[in-house]
Amino acid sequence: MENATCDCSNCKYRELVLTNLKDEEINSLCDFKKEKFYKKGEIIVKEGDPVVDFFYLKSGLVKNYFYNQIGKEQIISIGTPMNFVSLLTVFSEPYHKFRVSALTDSVICCIRMDKIKSIALNNGQFAVGLIEKMSKNTDEIILQKLMLSMKNMRGRIAYILLFFAEKINHSYSYEIPLRRKEIAQLIDLTPENVIRTLSEFSKENIIKLEGEKITLKDIKKLKKICELG
Amino acid sequence: MENATCDCSNCKYRELVLTNLKDEEINSLCDFKKEKFYKKGEIIVKEGDPVVDFFYLKSGLVKNYFYNQIGKEQIISIGTPMNFVSLLTVFSEPYHKFRVSALTDSVICCIRMDKIKSIALNNGQFAVGLIEKMSKNTDEIILQKLMLSMKNMRGRIAYILLFFAEKINHSYSYEIPLRRKEIAQLIDLTPENVIRTLSEFSKENIIKLEGEKITLKDIKKLKKICELG
């Protein structure tokens, strides 16, 4: 993990997450800002860490996860660029509940939480923008979990392949950003069954697998499996 | 459903949900406030309804749910007193995504959404309070779904019985507020298996069933089943 600085005032990334800021507020935020680079696999936040910074992802991909009673990893959500890293716990709890790590090399902007709060106290516009953004973000997480829980094996795999394509890579041909095991942890299957289903899809000519690269060949069929499965 | 009015300025219920309001803001909010009474089973919000009011539950119990592709009802969360009714979609979407109905006779306070937003714009204290409350509320929903998804049949039933006792009824002896079928919809089982497991617990002397009344007899064992299941 490395640090760096950049200019916030014209930062497109900041604008999408933190809006309606006056110039002097931007300065006050950004004097304490840190931009951090994380390598694939690096841990960004550990459960139990005190909440000091507010994070948002500029580029890369992160996972939000925890370990269940029997020590198995469970992925709660995937953090995409222009979005919050970590759940909203940060606004109501002094300590992080979950772990966050980088799935790919990632750039994260860290702003002191107390600065955010103190600006929100004085700038309602900003606070309302934050509320709206949070609301959207959380709803998506809940919706995704709901959608997944309703589906069977094939439906879940289809869903997640389409999710990677449409929400993350913006292409139907991409490198799968998660290991088979991680996919399993995200959609609540075993790695064996993830593999099995991918093989099935491949045999049925719905997808094409080449190493870590995947091409979704029959989108229509895939969407059907996703909806009905 | 009936309407009524009450005085907001000293309302303990309002204070817990909407804090840091100045006197004139309370008045501005409450002039447009409606207090509504819903009978058990009544629908409070339908998916697709425009978001005009902000709801919080003063007393009673509500369920937040939707219908999946095959028309089966799925319960997302149970709304308890002193909390928001409906998910946070209200802050970012113009229309409700889910349906809400009363599980028991309920009293709901309805405040115009535009009033809430316009006050938040001018009162950062209020906005930050709202953010914290929202954050807590949503995290609980996500956590509950996560906990449930990790558990097997017996674990889920144990969890939900303890949830009813500790979070809703504040007693280990209570009337079950949901039908067997609704419990199934909430914890993702079939009604048959809900019943079967309750029967098992009853035979194992962990609980006692008398009509709709239930008594959790062996809390220790129940918690063990909940944790390990």
Place this chain on the structure above:
DNA sequence: CGCGGCTTTGATGTTCATCAAGTAAAGTGG
């Protein structure tokens, strides 16, 4: 009274997890 919806129990079937075993790929140290 009789109809429909909820509840309950038992029997059967399907889906998915688990177990086992083997191959490939990727890091590690001499």
Place this chain on the structure above:
DNA sequence: CCACTTTACTTGATGAACATCAAAGCCGCG
């Protein structure tokens, strides 16, 4: 650079957990 270890991936066979199906009793309600 090559043996060695470790980790990921893959396939098949077996078993357990839960859904589904079927049938009967119960209650509330028109």
